[in-house]
Amino acid sequence: MNPDRPLLIQGDHYIYVDTTHPEYKIVLPVVQEVSDLVKTPSSIHIYKISSHSIWYACEQGIEFQEASRFFHTFSKLQPPSTLMDWMKSQFERYDILKIVLDSRNRMKLVSSKKGLLLSLLPDGGDCLTDGENEYMVFDPSYRGRLKKRLMNEGYPVKDFGGYEQGAGIDISKKEGIRLRPYQKEACDAFMKRSSLDGGAGVVILPCGSGKTMVGIELLTRLRQETLIVTPNDTSLRQWFREVKQHTSVSDEEISMYDSSKKELSPITITTYQMLTHKRSKSGEFSHLKTFRERQWGLVIYDEVHLLPAPLFRFAAELQSTRRLGLTATCVREDGREGDIFSLIGPKRYEAGIKMLEENQWIASPTCKEIRVPFCDVDAKKYWLLSKKEQFRHASENKEKLNVLDHILKKHSRNKVLIIGSYLDQLEMVKAHTGFPLVTGKTPKEERERIFQNFRQSKIRVLILSKVANLALDLPDAEVGIQLSGAFGSRQEEAQRIGRLLRKSEKSDDVTFYTLVTPGTKEEERASNRQLFMIEQGYEYKTEEWG
DNA sequence: AATGTTGAAA
DNA sequence: AAAAGTTCAACATT
Incomplete structure (x- = not known):
């Protein structure tokens, strides 16, 4: 027992981390490995240990003994024994269930714990034993559903069942195309032979770090028919462009499956929306069937955290196909991370913004939260509202308008994006500053024209609605000002900051301002959004206005 | 056949 | 717990 330590570990699975403690930096990487950040009320950050966070830690090779020793060493108080017992059982669970192919090519679910299979799968058929382990033989088409079901029961499955080969294609990288070191590491980690279950899983890389290159590299290593699923039209087109640009594919070998042209080819790119679209009334998916008919050797899920729940079944069917999930954040707002884990695979590689920034791959961000109080009239009005x-x-x-003027003046030589969630508010900013505004209603050609002018620095400041979150090729900027954000999702923050991080030759530093009214509902939401950058190891510098 | 408009969905 | 944006298919128009 030593009160002079940085951690406080509670029986309710929460860990309180003192960020001002001299040992904070030493402790942080391990805390992040075994738990998830949930709140940052002050200089104390609160993390939570969950089954999933422990299994991710297992995947990284951490063992219970180490974790236990770590908690005992750095905790102010003896960690509760109930928690430690629970953790031990969760760590053990990671090693109990495996899927393997035996010498007769039968697919088996193997358990190292007696009686477990029968209690988890009472309807699962014959449970046999080979002396040491119990096992059940099952039909390979159940592989995904089985894993998902067991995960929901709280038991992750290590999948050593191997993969079917997809139809081969002749494709190679173009001459002179080099991967950045972390992109190569991600591919190696994904393909790792030693772990037997290599070839399926999630790669986590920040926006602007060239995730598509990881996919393209794997494409050319595997040389098999590939399905690429993206979240929207813009990234669909981006994948199409980049695959053509970096590889030897011919026009006949690659196609976009979208609303205008429904065409399958050895490399097919489509969107989640396309796959989940239902034929009116009947409730059946209209396009899934055509996708099932092909022998894919690899499926790439771009922004896999957006994988819609209705597609889980489709993903479950493709368990004998190699699959790569790409994302910048693991968090799903619906808390179904476990399904991604069991259907796509475990985390194979992660590089944070910090590492990339330190190696100059992306710009170096500064985040500022500016607290802007109401004027007297608005303050009174606030309490009368529902x-x-x-x-x-x-x-x-x-009052945010005044702050905006101030920031614009301060960055008078930089390109600035002003981002907000409400059209009324943005119209006001437009009237006030005279800069152009782009919203969802802005016609395509006009958007293009405005962006072009911004790129060529004919316009210095751009006002944007939620169109900025996804879906378009925004020009680079050095300063972002967030006037208002929607119901605080980390994803939103990730996207918006990601806009600024893409490295342009001109400047290496970018600043992200977020304007918040203190003492209101907005403050809560904002602090939830900020978790994203804090997870990445950044601080929001808070400034009081006025 | 290529384009534009509209409404429903998630 | 809410507003804004996107995308699909179907129909209408050249």
Whole structure:
């Protein structure tokens, strides 16, 4: 027992981390490995240990003994024994269940714990034993559903069942195309032979770090028919462009399966929406059938955290196909990370913004939260509003305009993006500053024209609605100002900051401002959004206005 | 056949 | 708990 330590570990699975403690930097990597950040109320950060966080840690090779020793060493108080016992059982679970192919090519679910299979799968058929282990033989088409079901029961499955070969294609990288070191590491980690279950899993890389190159490299290593699924039209087109640009594919070997042209080819790119689209009324997916008919050797899920729940079944069917999930954040707002884990695979590689920034691959960000109080009139009005209206009122705080002027003046030589969630508010900013505004209603050609002008520095400041979150090729900028954000999702923050990080030759530093009305609903939401950058090892510098 | 408009969905 | 944006298919128009 030593009160002079950085951690406080509680029986309710929460870990309180003192960020001002001299040992904070030493302790942080391990804490991040075994738990997830949930709140940062002050200089104390709160993490939570869950089954999933432990299994991710197992995947990274951490063992219970180490974790236990770590907690005992750095905790102010003796960690509760109930928690440690629970952790031990979760660590052990990671090693109990395996899927293997035996010498007669039968697929087996093997358990090293007696009686477990029968209790988990009472309807699972014959449970046999080979002396040491119990096992059940099952039909390979159940592989995905089985894994998902067992995961939901709280038991992850290590899948050594191997993969079917897809139809081969002749494809290679073009001459002179070199991967960045971390991109190569990600591919190697994904393909790792020694772990037997290599060839399926998730690679985590920040926006702007060239995730597509990881996919392209794997494409050319495997040389098999590949399905690429993207979240929207813009990234669909981006994949198409980049695959053509970096590899030897011919026009006949690659196609985009979208609303205008439904065409399958050895390399097919489509969107989640396309796959989940249902034929009206009947409730059946209209396109899945055609995709099932091909022998894919690899499926790439771009931004895999967006994988829609209706597609889980489709993903479950493709368990004997190699699959790569790409993402910048693991967090799903619906808390179904476990399904990604069991259907796509475990985390294979992760590189944070910090590492990439330090190696100059992306720009170096500074995040500032500016706290802007209401004027007297608005402050009084706030308390008269219903709870729903309060959030919006705080987001649209008129004082923010003054702060905006101040920041614009300060960065008068930089390109600036002003981002907000409410059209009314953005119209006001437009009227106030005179800079052009782009929203969802702005026609395509006009958007292009405005972006072009911004790129060529004919326009210095651009006002954007939620169109900025996804879906378009935004020009680079050095300063981002977030006037208001929607119901605090980490993903939103990730996307918006990602916009700024892409490295342009001109400047290496970018600044992201976020304007918040203190003491309101908005403040809570904002702090939830900020978890994203804090997880990445950044601080929001808080400034009071006025 | 290529393009534009509209409404429903998630 | 809410507003904004995207995308599909179907129909309408050249």
